[in-house]
Amino acid sequence: MDFSQFNDAERNHLQRVMEQKQMKDFLKLYSGLVERCFTDCVNDFTSKTLSSKEDGCVQKCADKFLKHSERVGQRFAEANAEMMGGPK
């Protein structure tokens, strides 16, 4: 986003807002990922620890989600740039 129209005080303010938002987003990502991978991978309660299969599933679930989110981010940035500056 372009903040060049703002003065230093305003940029500082927005910087703080963005840092707070990043913290909040991280916590949301954490809890969301736990819930998603728990729901998708853990359905057997005949033991109280994760089986190696469940653990593997959770690893892959988390890895895959992060890669998914990264790829969406790339496409998102491209689409955004195109909307702002017109197609190149």
Added chain:
Amino acid sequence: MSFFMNQASNQTVNMQNMAMAEQELEMVSDLFNRIVSSCHQKCIPKTYIEGDLNKGEAVCIDRCVSKFFEVNKTIGTKLQQMSGAGLPM
């Protein structure tokens, strides 16, 4: 002294502009989060066989993001037309 340290504190913060900037920030990040969750639901099977995205998933994600933006634009235009025509919003 305050020259170097608090150059910023002498400047006034335009609250109205800040509120608008914050709202825009919120809108963009909300859009992003909605795309992530919607395209994950549509493109990633729940049988996590591998930790990497395979070719099909990657292509699906690219198209999903593109289509989401398209729908976003279509609905935006439609709502704008409706509000322009004075229909209830």
